[in-house]
Amino acid sequence: MDENGAPRQAHLRSTNSFGKAFRITCEGSDTRYSFAHFGESGKLFVFEAPIDMLSYLTLHSENWQKHSYIAMNGVYKNAVFTALKNHCNLSEIVLCTDNDAGGIDAAERLTDILHENGYESVSRIIPKNKDFNEDLKQLHGVEFLSAVPHFRKEKYQEIALDLRYFKCNPDRMLNRISKTFQNGQYRYLAEYALVASAFFISKSAENTMFEKLKIKLSDEYRAYADKGKLCAKQDNLKSAYQSVMRDLRYTQSRTKEQMIQTAKQLYQLADCAVKCEVEQELSAPQLMQEETQTEEPSEVLHMEYG
Known part of the structure; x- marks a missing residue:
């Protein structure tokens, strides 16, 4: 319902226990309004679906009426911003999206949008299982769905945090970056680019800065913005590489x-290289991955700064 109590959105959902479930938003629904409860506190809890919201309230029922809750019916942001606009007391947003790739992406995307619109107090409560309804099922001994890892995000963070530091030699910087790019050695390209970035930021604390940049890569990665196949990411990498090479040739x-x-x-080049490495690892057949692990490293892989 809207602020005047008029119905604005409706949904249909099947009740069958077997077969494919049926869910649809009714024609003519206004996604700016959704299933919600508004209390007097400044805290707004945001869910993907009404069932998640009701399950959370069942699990955390003490004094629930004083807070506000809204279901986006998917990952629509319209209802959230309509609620914030119509209830000026709301200043703290708690995202309660699913514990799977879609829910993680939705939470990060909505967090970024909220920050861009001046809402700084944004946090997230993560269900133990796939969502709060699955948590409720587990509590009552009913078969439930476990959380689903975000493989792309986890792989990016794993690679970024595992990048190795080499002492930067400015005289060999351009050559190292060029060779690793031409050989398609994305992980090593990321290492050289990030070391060079740390060098230009702080020559006296290069190693410390390198570690900070690794964490920055991991923390700032947004899987929802990392779409497209390997060829598209290679194009982005090529563009970043060309910009870096033009810059480094400035003497x-x-x-x-x-x-x-x-x-x-250079930081952007490292980011593009890690994304290519992630895409290559996730898309490569397992057999090819095993063969790659047994191959002898090429000469370029042994190159170090210094």
Whole structure:
């Protein structure tokens, strides 16, 4: 219902226990409004579906009326912003999306949008299983669905945090980046690019800065924005590589601002390289992965700064 109590959105859902479930938003529904309860506190809990919201309230029923709750009926953000607009007391948003790839992506996307619109207090409560209805099922001994890992996000963070540090040699920087790019050695390209980025930011604390940049890569990664096949990501990598090579061929002394800009371009190159490595690993057949692990490393793989 809207702020005047008029019905604005309706849904149909099958009640069958067997076969394929049926769910649909009724024609003419306004997605700016959704299933919700509004209390007096400044806290708004956001769910993907009404069943998740009701399950959460069943699990956490104490004084539930004082807070506000809304179901997006999927991952629609319209209802959330309509609620925030119509209830000026709401300042703290708690995202309660599913514990699977879609729910994780939805939470990160909505968090970014909320921050862009001036809402700084955004947090997330993660269900133990796939969603809060599955948590409720488990509590009552009913068969339930476990959480589903976000393989792409986990793989990116694993690779980013596992990047190795090499002491940067500025005279060999351009050559190292060029060779690893041409050989399609994405992980090593990411390492060289990130080391070079750390070098341009802080020569005196290069190693420490490298570790900070690894964490920054991991924390800032957004799987919802990392779409497309390997060929598209290779195009992005090529563009980032060309920008870096043009910049590194600049041999004049650099201002502080120019050094920061160079560091940003190298950081972007590292990010693109990790994304290509992730896509390659996730899309490669298991047999090819096993064969790659047994291959002798090429000469380029032994190259280090210094």
